[in-house]
Amino acid sequence: MTTLAADREIEQLMTLHPKGFDLSLDRITRLLERLGNPQDRLPPVIHIAGTNGKGSCAAFARALLEAAGHLVHVHTSPHLVNWHERYRLAAEGGGKLVDDDVFAEAIARVAKANQGQKITVFEILTAVTFILFSEHPAEAAIIEVGLGGRFDATNVVERPAVSVIMPVSLDHEAYLGDRVEVIAAEKAGIMKRGCPVVIGAQESETALEVLIETAERLDCPTVVYGQDFLAFEENGRMVYQDEDGLMDLPLPRLPGRHQFANAAAAIAAVKAAGFEIGHRAAERAMANVAWPARMQKLTQGRLVDLAPKGAEIWLDGGHNPGAGVVIAEALAEQEEKNPRPLILISGMINTKDQSGYFSAFKGLARHVYTVPVSKSDAGVPNDELSLRAADAGLSAEPVGSVANALMLLRDSWDGPAPRILIGGSLYFAGAVLDENGTPPT
Known part of the structure; x- marks a missing residue:
């Protein structure tokens, strides 16, 4: 098109x-x-x-x-x-x-x-x-x-x-x-x-x-x-x-x-x-029923190919504390059915309560990679977003992009294949789908 x-x-x-x-x-x-x-x-x-x-x-x-x-x-x-x-x-x-x-x-x-x-x-x-x-x-x-x-x-x-x-x-x-x-x-x-x-x-x-x-x-x-x-x-x-x-x-x-x-x-x-x-x-x-970037499972694409072998990758554009709660609950359900370590790759914009969003994942996520939101002028710098995740009690570090986060994870991962949630903003989720080569149709 x-x-x-x-x-x-x-x-x-x-x-x-x-x-x-x-x-x-x-x-x-x-x-x-x-x-x-x-x-x-x-x-x-x-x-x-x-x-x-x-x-x-x-x-x-x-x-x-x-x-x-x-x-x-x-x-x-x-x-x-x-x-x-x-x-x-x-x-x-x-x-x-x-x-x-x-x-x-x-x-x-x-x-x-x-x-x-x-x-x-x-x-x-x-x-x-x-x-x-x-x-x-x-x-x-x-x-x-x-x-x-x-x-x-x-x-x-x-x-x-x-x-x-x-x-x-x-x-x-x-x-x-x-x-x-x-x-x-x-x-x-x-x-x-x-x-x-x-x-x-x-x-x-x-x-x-x-x-x-x-x-x-x-x-x-x-x-x-x-x-x-x-x-x-x-x-x-x-x-x-x-x-x-x-x-x-x-x-x-x-x-x-x-x-x-x-x-x-x-x-x-x-x-x-x-x-x-x-x-x-x-x-x-x-x-x-289909609704892209709302607990969407990514199974193929350019970014998916960069992840650790066997990783389960989810994409969700939820961006406020209320959304964080329901996403965390959905992932907790997945954890009950099929236990895996949870890693977040997050990008957010500055009009949202970032710490409030991250707090929903305390005790559930093992680590957070924070990345810039390329499709919005309002994106929170990745180093600042990492601090907001840390404020919520999560282990976090800033990286340059989703691709970098996935490759870093792949090269350092040792253990059961992880469950990865990419999210924090609809703008961010859109950029991920675009970069992955899997836009909505």
Whole structure:
């Protein structure tokens, strides 16, 4: 897939509008009016907000709907390697990433309508989402919130089929606030009066209370994880339960116990949006779901070839303390099934709580190699990141790159083949997939 045309359009926009986040709906609303309000001509929308688990929920929802034979558009962010990953257009047999010429034409059209006025690149690209999704036929559109909820550019859909709030925790404090109840209120901003709401598993009772209170105030039909639906493991299977009964399903293809709750939220969301999901479709969905850089097992590629012989390599873009906890739990499960020494290769950006992320791995990881994040100007220097890992009680050292870390490990390793987690940032995970030669498709 050639990406030059779309990349050129986006690079030009970044030159004109370098600002990253500027939370307001005024600019996107003005632009969409000039484009004829394409957001009002979408198929039923599943709108997903939350701190962690948004992307996994979107992946499960897509798998469920496609397994049931529906044509589905999907918008997610950020991308890992190519901008095109943000737009998966409905197609028979499963959605496909947008073609470069279609993408570039839509960007150019939106940029022209904007007439050079102040706007963020994310807002331009969100308008592109609505253009693409309104002009290509589909039976559902899954749209992931970019940042927050209330003022996110995606929050111009007036009547979503369902609004989903995944786990809420501290992240992007500079933009959303430093108290979980404030962040929950921002996420709850995607709820629309009278429209169905699904509330995923929440670690914070305070966040849960804010979400439920908001839904009640807006008279939204609401289902809550742990109260109206849930999922659990039994006899090596995943059981989903709601008021309609039980579904005995295979374990999700996405590893980690936290994915049970993500899968459950997706099933509840798809049902709340008015779609029927039969048992066979749900089984196929659990077996086929895919979500790159979320506990993704790397089995081949240029970087994999540099690792110690027999090493097990996992890639995850989780980047905050909440994500660190669920990743560490998933790796602890792997340790129970197949004990191996755990090594981390980590790169992070400076807007995240690095020590909070690393603290989840205390007592689990034997050593951490910290590396620069090549795809972000906000990357934490590897020597500084090593200090943050040490603050969290881990043995750590800075190295120049993932390749260097793997070769250093290979040349010095003596013992059972290690389990390696590469992660700490989605930007970092994207750079790893690119360097490994295995970008998302």
